[in-house]
Amino acid sequence: MTTRKPLIAGNWKMNLNHFEAIALVQKLAFALNDKDFDKAEIAVLPPFTDLRSVQTLVQGDKLRIAYGAQDLSQHDGGAYTGEVSGAMLAKLGCTYVVVGHSERRQHHGEDDDLVNAKVHAAHRHSLTPILCVGEGLAVRQEGGHIAYSLGQLDGALRKVGPEQAKSIVVAYEPVWAIGTGEVATPEDAQEVCGALRVRLAELYDAEVASGVRILYGGSVKSGNIAGIMVQPDVDGALVGGASIDAGEFAKICRFSDMPG
């Protein structure tokens, strides 16, 4: 069986300017030690305007913190006012890029085809997509959460080959648990993350499925991370609100020391 190194990624959303970004990453680097970085990969996903500052700090001080962006254009360049390309993110040393976050699907009308195009765009520039899927409250209430999340996975991975699929990170983020304080139970998270892994095995093979990291996201805090992380198919967390507090995020990164 492949061992999957846990990934704890902080999606800052539209928070923190570049000064604040530097302060947060410095605090985080100060709070965490090599043992923490050995146990889990730790990443921050700041707004575009912070990335250059984060890059300079991380590279200058050789920090073991990975970073990436929250979105990218499906295009590689050209007359697309306001867009940021994968090539630009790669040039800034980004490892990750979030694709298909529910806030982009909801507020920017991103559908599965666009999300799929963005997954391909990320791969063209050797960025690892953190592909977000997850159902809204109505779908959950009628029990369609697994089919819905698998449908989003299928759509996002169209024409993505096994080699590329291997490097993808999937994040299950039930929309009803995002920013609401309403965390899915560890069993809820496991149910869908397990189903996503089974679907990866169907779309590709067992090797791909066992290598892909699947994260849970939605109101993750230091007080609930331990229970989520012990689930067999949950390989990390995509943390929103709690990731812009360095102390709280550091505790989440040390999930094995937190109460279950």
Ligand SMILES: O=C(CO)COP(=O)(O)O
């Ligand atoms: O959307 C999320 C991470 O991408 C989750 O946000 P919260 O942790 O604030 O609920």
